[in-house]
Amino acid sequence: MQLNPHSTSKAFIRVISVICGVTLLSVFAQNREIDWEKQKAEILRHYRALVQINTSSPPGNETKAVEYLKKVLEAEGIPTRTFALDPNRANLVARLKGNGSKRPLLILAHTDVVPVQMEKWQVDPFGAVMKDGYVWGRGTIDDKDKLVSMLMMMILIKRSAVTLDRDVIFLAESGEEADTTGVGINFMVNQHFDEINAEFAITEGGSARLENGHVVTVNIGTTEKVPRRARLVATGTSGHGSVPRVDNPVTHLAMALGKLGTWEPQMHLNETTRTYFDRLAAVSPPDKAARYRALLDPQRAPQVQRYFAENEPSVYSMIRTSVVPTMLKAGVGANVIPSEAEATLDIRALPGEDIDEFYAEMKRVINDPAVKIVPIPATRPEAPPSRLDTDAYRAFEKVSKQMYPGAVVLPSMSTGASDMAQLRAKGIQSYGIGPAVTEEDRLMYGAHSDVERLSEASLYRLVEFTWNAVMEIAAKK
Numbered sequence: 001m002q003l004n005p006h007s008t009s010k011a012f013i014r015v016i017s018v019i020c021g022v023t024l025l026s027v028f029a030q031n032r033e034i035d036w037e038k039q040k041a042e043i044l045r046h047y048r049a050l051v052q053i054n055t056s057s058p059p060g061n062e063t064k065a066v067e068y069l070k071k072v073l074e075a076e077g078i079p080t081r082t083f084a085l086d087p088n089r090a091n092l093v094a095r096l097k098g099n100g101s102k103r104p105l106l107i108l109a110h111t112d113v114v115p116v117q118m119e120k121w122q123v124d125p126f127g128a129v130m131k132d133g134y135v136w137g138r139g140t141i142d143d144k145d146k147l148v149s150m151l152m153m154m155i156l157i158k159r160s161a162v163t164l165d166r167d168v169i170f171l172a173e174s175g176e177e178a179d180t181t182g183v184g185i186n187f188m189v190n191q192h193f194d195e196i197n198a199e200f201a202i203t204e205g206g207s208a209r210l211e212n213g214h215v216v217t218v219n220i221g222t223t224e225k226v227p228r229r230a231r232l233v234a235t236g237t238s239g240h241g242s243v244p245r246v247d248n249p250v251t252h253l254a255m256a257l258g259k260l261g262t263w264e265p266q267m268h269l270n271e272t273t274r275t276y277f278d279r280l281a282a283v284s285p286p287d288k289a290a291r292y293r294a295l296l297d298p299q300r301a302p303q304v305q306r307y308f309a310e311n312e313p314s315v316y317s318m319i320r321t322s323v324v325p326t327m328l329k330a331g332v333g334a335n336v337i338p339s340e341a342e343a344t345l346d347i348r349a350l351p352g353e354d355i356d357e358f359y360a361e362m363k364r365v366i367n368d369p370a371v372k373i374v375p376i377p378a379t380r381p382e383a384p385p386s387r388l389d390t391d392a393y394r395a396f397e398k399v400s401k402q403m404y405p406g407a408v409v410l411p412s413m414s415t416g417a418s419d420m421a422q423l424r425a426k427g428i429q430s431y432g433i434g435p436a437v438t439e440e441d442r443l444m445y446g447a448h449s450d451v452e453r454l455s456e457a458s459l460y461r462l463v464e465f466t467w468n469a470v471m472e473i474a475a476k477k
């Protein structure tokens, strides 16, 4: 679609604006106007095409997605560069130049997705099937919705010829979900930082909540929990399955997991979560508000823990370092007692958690010398939260108010991890955004769930939200 079919009329407006000296602002405002109704088909086409490219990681094969993006961008006259540590897992960078009066804005999304269990899906997870107003498929909400949003930013900025105060850099990065060899953000930050260095970054890590068809909260990711995974390794004596042994490592491992499963690590609030629950209470119905307020009160907090564990697990995770068993490995045959049994724990630490002390606490909880805690090397650095007093954060607040009147904007701590950790560690003020979803969507069809989906309407609004924010941050003032 041509956004500015009449370059002559644009030139005419420029002449008039120079003469009058007053309409410059309105010209830029005009360029920024997008007919979103007309944009839908193109957004959907790219989105579905990207979901249909199977980039489940490992192995990722993100280069296939990069090839798609490259073709689309270059057809628009936007040059691209690719950077690959592994040729199958390339990263793509494209830059639209600004006038250099401000430092760049980086918009990024990851191209890989988590694996699928085929039997859990009623539709092809890589079909981008459209049903009941939703697009279904792995990556529909993590992270191909942001990927297509960032792609559309580049396309629309280029076509509408918006004047930029700062460069807008697009990074489509590999290996966010499983980056054991450092092909994605680590490679870009360590080897090609000049290509992506920016004042601000926008990427995944936020969300918005839909209730009765209205957006009630807009979460902007400003900090996140830190993955500090570990393996639990139980050892014992191998032997014949017909002879029970008290040191059977499978039994010891199971008991250790049982203890960890019922253990409740110490609750802790930080500035972000305190602000978050306080603001959330202000816009919640009385029963919910009372529970959020109870969290802020040390006397009452213990009483509401169980409710959150059972009904709002993401809130439960936001207030403590969490320990979640995710994988088990033991045994070679039904009649063989193995000498070792192993579990993987997905531990997500609150920012600032002393992890060595936390492991020591876990050891006391397990209280079994046959079970060892073996830390898995950290893949992400810890970094201070992004600030709330920046032009970027103010832009999100302004745009949220414009698009979703009455919604409250919440600075939020993600329980998940994102590549913002590496960017924040390099001093880039990084903010997470995301589409509006219902409570059911969030619990049943969210990131890394058995089945993922995103409503078509939310997809379009996300692209529009991103555009408005990017224009606020980067377009010439």
Ligand SMILES: [Zn+2]
Pocket: 110, 142, 143, 176, 204, 447
């Ligand atoms: Zn993601």
